[in-house]
Amino acid sequence: MTELLPVAVLGARGRMGAEAVRAVDAAADLELVAALGSSDPLDTLVSAGARVVVDLTVPEATADNVAYAVEHGMHAVVGTTGWTAERLERLEALLAGSAGTGVLIAPNFALGSVLATAFAATAARYFESVEIIELHHPDKADAPSGTAVRTAQLVARARAAADVPAGPDATRDQLDGARGARVDGVPVHSVRLRGLTAHQEVLLGSPGEQLTIRHDSFDRASFMPGVLLGIRSVAQHPGLTVGLDGYLDLQTGGTGR
Numbered sequence: 742m743t744e745l746l747p748v749a750v751l752g753a754r755g756r757m758g759a760e761a762v763r764a765v766d767a768a769a770d771l772e773l774v775a776a777l778g779s780s781d782p783l784d785t786l787v788s789a790g791a792r793v794v795v796d797l798t799v800p801e802a803t804a805d806n807v808a809y810a811v812e813h814g815m816h817a818v819v820g821t822t823g824w825t826a827e828r829l830e831r832l833e834a835l836l837a838g839s840a841g842t843g844v845l846i847a848p849n850f851a852l853g854s855v856l857a858t859a860f861a862a863t864a865a866r867y868f869e870s871v872e873i874i875e876l877h878h879p880d881k882a883d884a885p886s887g888t889a890v891r892t893a894q895l896v897a898r899a900r901a902a903a904d905v906p907a908g909p910d911a912t913r914d915q916l917d918g919a920r921g922a923r924v925d926g927v928p929v930h931s932v933r934l935r936g937l938t939a940h941q942e943v944l945l946g947s948p949g950e951q952l953t954i955r956h957d958s959f960d961r962a963s964f965m966p967g968v969l970l971g972i973r974s975v976a977q978h979p980g981l982t983v984g985l986d987g988y989l990d991l992q993t994g995g996t997g998r
């Protein structure tokens with residue numbers, strides 16, 4: 742009989758965590774050995790024998806959770822937002838001393854979203870203007886979304902590599918925030934609206950034309966194939982991978998930091 746892969750979920754009683762618990766439970770090759778909430782001790786991960794830890798918690802907790810997993814030789818699959826450049830650098834330093842341990846930080850587990858971001862990065866060099874609108878449910882803790890930040894970073898990277906100048910913008914703001922936040926120079930606008938789940942539009946404009954790249958997650962089920970792919974693949978990808986595209990055969994140039 743093939744051995745089951747022991748998996749723990751952190752944030753197990755949250756919206757994403759509860760969905761991940763169900764997905765792991767339903768997978769014939771995985772065994773859910775721990776499902777932890779905010780008041781459960783991390784030591785449980787060791788006593789339960791977890792090999793892969795899935796973190797779906799909050800930006801304030803995720804870095805310490807992942808550090809604990811890495812320090813104890815467990816791989817981590819992370820969907821939680823809030824991974825700044827400084828946090829990623831600290832994690833990379835930690836991973837340098839833990840040969841063989843893999844961490845996947847996936848701003849978005851939905852395949853359509855990963856593709857939409859890749860398409861946006863590909864298109865970005867061909868248009869004068871690029872702006873991002875992300876739209877989410879109003880219980881979301883953070884803005885802008887991790888997906889929008891990642892998309893803006895990859896768009897900016899692609900435009901810089903092709904020497905595309907900043908988009909034209911003669912507007913003077915009459916109110917702070919009217920033009921959104923800038924992520925690496927790309928305007929990002931955040932909508933929070935009851936009824937929504939997770940949505941994003943990348944608007945690309947040039948004289949006389951517009952390309953809109955839109956992705957919609959209508960249900961958190963959309964994230965589960967990506968979560969399962971991450972769990973099953975993370976051990977084969979030692980070190981840090983940012984973006985599920987790092988585990989897929991996409992030509993985005995967007996993997997890594």
Ligand SMILES: NC(=O)C1=CN([C@@H]2O[C@H](COP(=O)(O)OP(=O)(O)OC[C@H]3O[C@@H](n4cnc5c(N)ncnc54)[C@H](O)[C@@H]3O)[C@@H](O)[C@H]2O)C=CC1
Nearest residue numbers: 752754755756757778779798802820821822847848849850
């Ligand atoms: N990468 C992706 O595809 C997706 C990522 N997310 C991100 O995942 C995170 C969670 O999102 P939701 O489930 O909607 O939030 P949520 O608020 O429903 O769930 C978070 C859960 O984490 C728990 N928690 C807080 N600190 C903890 C700790 N130290 N240990 C264990 N549990 C802890 C909370 O009590 C809560 O139950 C957010 O950062 C969100 O942006 C959400 C959807 C998809």
Ligand SMILES: O=C(O)C1=N[C@H](C(=O)O)C[C@H](O)C1
Nearest residue numbers: 822848849881886887888939
């Ligand atoms: O909080 C959410 O819901 C989501 N968070 C992630 C993000 O911030 O990008 C992924 C997805 O957009 C849903």
